[in-house]
Amino acid sequence: MSFVADKQTTDDLNLLGKYKPNSIYGLFSKVRTPGGERLLDAMFQQPLTDPVAINRRSSLFRYFQEKELVFPFQPAAFRLAEEYLSGGVAPGLVRSGFSVMRKKAMGIFLRDEQFMVLSAGMQAAIEMLRQLSGLIALIDGEKNPWKQELESVSLVLADTRLEWVRQHEGEPVTTLQLIRYDHLLRHTLRQEMQLVLNAVYEIDVYIAVSATAQESKLDYAMAFPHTRSVLQADALWHPALDKAVANPVHLNSAGNVLFLTGANMAGKSTFMKSLGIAVYLAHMGFPVAARGMQFSVRDGLYSSINVSDNLNMGYSHFYAEVLRVKKAAEEVSSGRNMVVIFDELFKGTNVKDAYDATLSVTASFSRYHNCIFVISTHIIEVGEALASYHNLQFAYMPTVMSGNIPVYPYTLKQGITSDRHGMMIVMNEGILEMIKGN
Template sequence: MEIKDLNIPEIAKLFDYTQNEDTKSCLNKMLFTPLSSLQDAIERQDILKGFIANISLFENYSYSRIDFRETDYFIEKFSDEYYLPKNIKLKLNLYKTIYHEYRSKFVQVVLLLNRLHSYVKSLPTKAFPENYKKELLSMDDYLSSYRLNYYENLIRENKLRIKHIIEFFGLIAEKKSKKLEIAFKDAYTRFETYISIAKGIKAHQFFFPEIGHANLSVNDFYHPLLKLPVKNSLETNCNIILLTGPNMSGKSTLLKALGICVYLANIGLAIPASTAKIPFYNNIDIFINLNDDLQSGYSHFMNEIQNLKKVITKAGSGKPGFTVFDELFRGTNIDDALEISRSTLKGMLNFPNSLFFVSSHLHQLTQIEEIAAGKICCMHLDCNLKNETPEFTYQLKGGSSDIKIGRILFEKENMKELLKLL
């Protein structure tokens, strides 16, 4: 997949309500890792829907980050040879320094784990798909086996004794020997990540699309990073959409917004739209901010050719793909660009399982017979002229646009006079 032009690191911030670095790392991994199947995407949707349905349980979700970090480190490095050597009971009775070290760590671990357990056990498992229900129950079993309420009550009632500390550390040693703490940590990190994403979805009022449909249909979609985004709707009936419109009409922004919706849907997340039906794509490739590749020596045009080659090769496998080419072949002269753009658009018809969005400033492309025959859909972003001044609506409409604002802006800025052409 090629998704760097979607600026996923910034999109990830919309879902970032994480409490620690492990969860933040898990969040980023989740957002950057494609899912392998439609079933995986649906299952993740169902998991997140379960968290959102119970989001009130996590409105005040928090804990001491220092306690979490120190507890995590303590359990990770715990060694029964160090903490449970022979005669440890005698040493704890004789040496106050050792006793206070053990007691302090005991209190910190018990209180932190019991706080985490309160969140896990409060979540009704019936709200989740079977696989994740098992993971929740596994976390609950792990934490319950520590008898955390019992030990916390001893602390609160000032009834804690040395035998309790040794007993609890013995439980840690037992779980360490079976490596149960590793599975729990991984599961709890995912648990926190789902909480974080669910909070983001709720805060930004994103919508879960119906995933797995044959055709793409998105209503009121928008770019989530814009303060005042314009919403658009789109329904595809063919596998190639040619997008036209003058410069500055918002073609790149619209394509990014659509790409974000498609990508987030395909990794099981909610999207910035009101309703949507989105296919599951095995390949998603977005080419918008294409530059010369100086390191490899490729020119802009050669980069375009190589990217197109990769996309078409993947499309040839027959697996569904979604691709965006913004201003395709702008890296070559207009005659070459027009000729090879025609060939490319016609050739894309041979890959019906893939959906191609191609924006272009070459208005001559709108005259090709495949558009007239309805095999290729033509759309444009609206622009009105008022007193020879362009007014951009950023609204997506059917058909092509023949407005050319370059000359208008050239003359409006008095370039003829400055160039002494009058």
């Protein structure tokens, strides 16, 4: 079963998009090869739901991080080798030789560049194979979680038919050698060369992602089967913020609903996004902005943070919110093990309806102990009405007053806040004086 996260969720958390400012994908997008980028894309599009597979991938990134390997291939040279090895060649040696000789003749008499491109591609492929042999020697080790793939690549590189590659000192090959080796690489060993390229793509991703983990001081989460029903971290922060404040989170089946209150700008949305990002990356087996994170695999992640109206469909902001809640209800009631994040439920309607709807929806969702819910609101009275629900945890982001100026420490506290500073912020901005002055 694939991990569920719709476009609204990935947009809320700014997960995807290579060129989107501060996107999580952009944080890890330091791969050097087109194949590595395709593999990175696939990993972001398809989080895992098998704890064994998740933990194995995490161990791979951790291993490569400990090795501190440097990707040895220059992008332009590797792309030349990749294009050469991916190209077709005539099945028979004679036909292949005739094709090479034809390209050479066209180069001499018509200044055609096909022969030059062919020769340069082979030279690049030879150098790539030599560099890969050196890199493989550095990766080898007793505790290498990439051992099976490593052995497959090593068998290809040790093939006696590639002895000439190991002996090659960079001198140009003759035309006859080019004919023979071209047919060998692109026909006889075509599948083996594709295996080699795939291995380079994987190495590219492992080195790039582990380098990001090292640079950004990220850590790795431990995945457990869904039956354990846990989502916890000793410290959790937003990976795209330079001076992010870390907060703990401890959720399980006995306390699976986190009810969050706090003033505007206190940090509620950032905390919720941090949690959602960590859940998504953890299911990818990627490094997370958390310490001591453990989680039970989930079927999906669902958020409602930046919901807007839909003019094309004729939906108001409030109706769009209602539809998001309905969609989450469908996922949860179907039996899926979900992580659901609601930021400021029903803020598009009046306070009385928002109070009633938030109270009813939170109480109803809390019955599903197999899911994790994080729900924030400005309406602190809802939290007081939910105090008798034993599986709810109440937390808030405090506001500390420095005179008439609110200061936000962004630290999560237990309980329900009584902070009400909205009018004070309006007064501090001098809005009323401005209006009266006109």
